[in-house]
Amino acid sequence: MTGLKLKNKSKNEMTDNLYLYAVARIRSRELSLLNKADIDQLMNCKSEKDALQFLKDKGWGRDGAETAEEVLMAEREKTWDLLRELVDDMSVFNVFLCVNDFHNVKAAIKQAYKGTKIPNMYYTDCTLDPETVKKAIIEQDFSLLPEHMREAAKEAYEIQLHTGDSQLCDIIIDKAALETLYAEGNASGNELIEQYVELKVAQADINIAIRSVKTGKDKDFLRRALVPCKSLDIEKLIESAAMGMEAIYDYLNKTVYSDAVPALKESAQAFERWCDNRIIEYIRPQKYNPFTLSPIAAYLLARENEIKTVRILLSGKRNDIADNVIRERLRDMYV
Known part of the structure; x- marks a missing residue:
């Protein structure tokens, strides 16, 4: 079957009939997504082994996939x-992968600094070949990297090797990753993707501000680490962080993230769950928008959410965590 081809005039536009075919295929796949009843059945499994068998009976995994991680990896690959x-x-999906490229830059810098390779330290779901990233860092040939990565990679590499300051190295790479994510998303011309990157950058900024209060970081640190976005006033967030946690909550209560404040007060994990559930709220309406890329992107995000939820559940079963605690960590389902 011939894949969808994008029109030359815009990389996120396809002919209507091809969109309709793709969305029809996605709709059929949505029928196999886990729903709340499925999650309840998984929760009722007495062990991780029983839960894995339930998933395999529903078609999860591939031949030879036995462990939880192998099954989950197989599901990502199938998606x-x-x-x-x-x-x-x-x-068109680079926006969902570009952050992994920057993770690999950090991994390569750490490898160059320590002189040893840590198993499974590189992500494979990327826009760049991990071997190319590794070569660029190890050989200090930053021209092998795309232009938007070179400066940050070079600066982080030099700081790590000359000062050993891993935290500053990570700040430089993480900020460049978020800036790239934001630029990619806002250049997409797709409302769903723009909403997605807005939330992801705001989530990162809020987390950085919260951690800065807990670790006593100053305003200069925040200005170096935070990434501007439309839904937050970065200077107000910085000023709030300088005054303490309650000031951050007060500021956020005046933004579109006011509903997230109770989750933030509870824990970092609760805030992450709030953000993941907000993404599900964003993508649900895309079921009824068959003439754009959005339903396909929505399916991808739904699958990522589903896999994350199953990972949390399986981990809880493996570690004998109480069911009520596991349920508090689970995400809302797309269907």
Whole structure:
């Protein structure tokens, strides 16, 4: 079957009939997504082994996938295999992968600094070949990297090797990653993707501000670490962080993130769950928007959310965590 081809005039526009075919395929796949009843059945499983068998009975995993991580990895691979089947130009999904490229830059810098390779330290779901990233860092040939990565990679590399300041190295790379994510999303021309990157950057900024209060970081640190976005006034967030946690909550109560304040007061994990559930709220209406990329992107995000939820559940079963505690950590389902 021929994959979808993007029109030359815009990378996120396809002909209507091709969109309809792709969305029809996605709709059929949505029928196999886990719903709340499925999650309840998983919760009723007495052990991780029983839960894995339940998932396998529903078609999860591949031949030879036995452990929880192998099953979850297989599901991610199947999702991306489907997208590759439907879409010829996979660059439309770079926004969901570009952050992994920057993770690999950090991994390569750490490898160069320590002189040892840590197993499984590189992500494979990326826009760049991890080997290219590794070569660019190890050989200090930053021209091998895309232009938007070079300066941050070079600066972080030099700081790590000359000062050993891993935290500053990470700040530089993480900020560049968020800036790239934000730029990619806002250049997409797609409302759902723009909403997604807005929330992801705001989430990161809020987390950084919260941690800065707990660790006693100053305003200069925050100005170096935070990434501007439309839904937050970065200077107000910095000033609030300088005054303490309650000031951050007071500021956020005046923003679109006021509903997140109770979760922030509870824990970092609760705030992450709030953000993940907000993304599900964003993507649900896309079921009824068949002439754009949005339903396909929504399916990808729904699958990522589903896999994360199952990972949390399986981990809880493996570690004998009480069911009520596991349930508090689970995400809302797309269907």
